[in-house]
Amino acid sequence: MKNITPNFTPASVNCDECPIKDRAVCAYCEKSEMALLEAMKSYKTYAAGDPIIFAGDRMVFVGSVVTGVARLSQTMEDGRKQMVGLLLPSDFVGRPGRSYSAFDVEATTDVTLCRFERKPFEKLLSDIPNLRERMLEMALDELDAAREWMLLLGRKTAREKIASLLTIIARRQNSTATVSKNDITFDLNLTREAMSEYLGLTLETVSRQINALKKDGVIRLEKKRQVHVKDFARLLAETGDDADGGFLA
Amino acid sequence: MKNITPNFTPASVNCDECPIKDRAVCAYCEKSEMALLEAMKSYKTYAAGDPIIFAGDRMVFVGSVVTGVARLSQTMEDGRKQMVGLLLPSDFVGRPGRSYSAFDVEATTDVTLCRFERKPFEKLLSDIPNLRERMLEMALDELDAAREWMLLLGRKTAREKIASLLTIIARRQNSTATVSKNDITFDLNLTREAMSEYLGLTLETVSRQINALKKDGVIRLEKKRQVHVKDFARLLAETGDDADGGFLA
DNA sequence: CGAGAACTTGACTACAATCAAAGGTAGTGG
DNA sequence: CCACTACCTTTGATTGTAGTCAAGTTCTCG
Structure with missing residues (x-):
């Protein structure tokens, strides 16, 4: 569909140099254990928009997202769709102990997975406590x-949902240090439709609420997909969360 | 607050006779391992409506629900409340590895917990692979x-939400064998308000939709809290899930 | 039997969905 | 380089579902 992300060349990577080795499922493994995983891993890259696995499909592989963004979603028979998870680098794809996938997994951007055959991986999972x-x-x-x-989906207003999503994206793209700063610019690499699937809204409502936040001076749109927040506290106030929301010891 | 559920007398129970021993966190433990857990367990009963722990509280205990129903929820500053988990017998309360609770836990009915001090339990968790x-x-x-x-909260209609909740409760109360039968009766141990908090609805909407399902002949109410389903497939069709929904190998 | 809690019902409102159309933007090929 | 196409986004008009506010009824249990 599109060209492949070029900044990672799977074939050449050994686990020592892996960008996600400190956070992925293998993070606690020792050298000898890593060797077992390394022997069975294989990389595969998916183009933006491509399906990785469909709900109900036989799950042959499990693995970790090495680069890119994927999403986990569920679709109803009549087409209603809800995103149920956002998979970022180091996140795990697939559920050990289950042979069929319960959800759709799609590449949002180009995605590289570090894959393991499910059965052998399950064996290692029961053999290696660290894993x-x-x-x-x-x-x-x-x-x-x-x-x-679930709180967002069940109880927040459209405006609060948008504000919440923007703060999450802002937090993720700017370092934690930057979060306290009041002047932030970040890219939305999601379409309005993708946002609507995430938030349980329609794309029209997403568009309207983004423009309402803009009209009210909470955000400024440099481009359609680039958001500038002058007063991050103001945006936070719009999320409906309490002031210290999300910081749990 | 209320009287204690009488059909279980904690003090007298050893793990062999425990009603949840086959499904709880200890289910895979061997005799010797059970002995370790048994030595540190203690039972505590909470009356219906009582809080078990508040979000932000220091979490001293973890444990299993032995009898009764508890719920996990989140509350916004202005009082909007979303239930994020329903805890039935054998379900686990508390998150090992975290010292503060992220959510409120309340007893819905009278609840008996089999509790373990968190720290020693975490020790066992790392010592006992089966655990x-x-x-x-x-x-x-x-x-x-x-x-x-999340799919339910984000995308289902009020009627679908009610039907989904009823099927879940029906499934959990009747044995898996019974589920395939078409004639089922079960108790709702939840108030309309509790259901509304679970489904992201108001209690008025819950009441209206339950009575709509009744009027349409999908369910019959023996008592306010007792539901009779003549045609389980019919109820399933009302959930919006596909026919084989929920049965994943 | 009385009081409070739980539930139902009605009237009205509001928020977001739906339906519809028109701008924008990016990428493609002539 | 421009025209063409496909997709994304915005905006408007209208509808519909569930929320809100307000009684009123039915349970439960002390």
Whole structure:
């Protein structure tokens, strides 16, 4: 569909040089354990927009996102679609112990996965405590994120949803240090439609609310996809979260 | 606040006789491992409506729901509230590795917990592979459930939300064998308000939609809190899920 | 039996969805 | 380079679903 992201050349990478080695599922593994994983890994790259796996498909591989952004979503028979997870580098794709995928996984940008055949990986998972340890930690983190998203989907207004999404994207693109600064510019690499799928809205409502925030001076749009926030606290106030929201010890 | 559920007398129970021993976090443990857990467990009962822990509170205990129903929820400053998890017998309360609770936990009915001090439990979790194994499995199951719930919250209509909740409760109360039967009766241990908090609706909308399903002959209400479904497939069709929804190998 | 909680119902409102059309923008090929 | 196409985005008009406000009824249990 599009050209492949060029800044990562899978074939040449050994695990020592892997950009996600400190956060991925293998993060707690020791040298000898890494060797086992390394022996069975293989890289595969997907172009932006391409499906990685469909809900209901047999799940032959599991793996980690090395570069790019993918999304986990669910689609109803009549076409209603809800994104249920955003997969960034180091996030895990697939569920050990289950042979069919419960969700659709699509590449949002070009994506490179570090893949393992599911069966052998499950074997390692039961053999290597460090692997299972990290897996559990990651699952619990994702569970917390999913639950925060449930509050957004169930209770927030359209305007609050947009503000929440913007703060999340702003936080992710700017360093944590930058978050406290009041003047921020960042790119939305999502279409209005992708945002609507994430937020449980229609794309028209997304467009209207973004422009409402702009009209009210909360944000400025440099380009359609580039947002400038003069007063980050103001944007935060629009999310409906309490002041210290999201910072849990 | 209320009287205590009488059909379970904690003090007298050893793990062999525990009603949740096959599904709880300890399910995969062997005799010797059970002994370690048994030595540190203690039961505590909470009356219906009582808080078990508040978001932000220091988390001293973790544990399993033995009897009753509890709920995990999040509240916004202005009072909007979203339930993010339903805790039934065998479900786990608390997150190992985190010292403060991210969510409110309340007893919906009278609830008995089998509690462990968090720190010693975390120690066992790293010592006993069977314990971690089951914990991971449960976390992954909850993650899937949370993601399914995101579809419900983001995209389903009020009627579909009610139908979905009813099927879930029906499934959990009747054995898996019974699910395939078409004639089912079950109790809603939840108030209309609790359902509304779960579904991201108001209690008035919950009431209206339940009565609409009744008027349309999808369900019958024996009592306000007891539902009879003559044709389970019919109820399933109302959820908006595809026919085989929820059955993933 | 009485009081409070839980539930239902009605009238009205509002927010977001839907339907529809028209600008914008980027990429393609003549 | 411009025209053409496809996609993305905005905007407007209208509808519809669920929320809000307000009684009123039915349960539960002390």
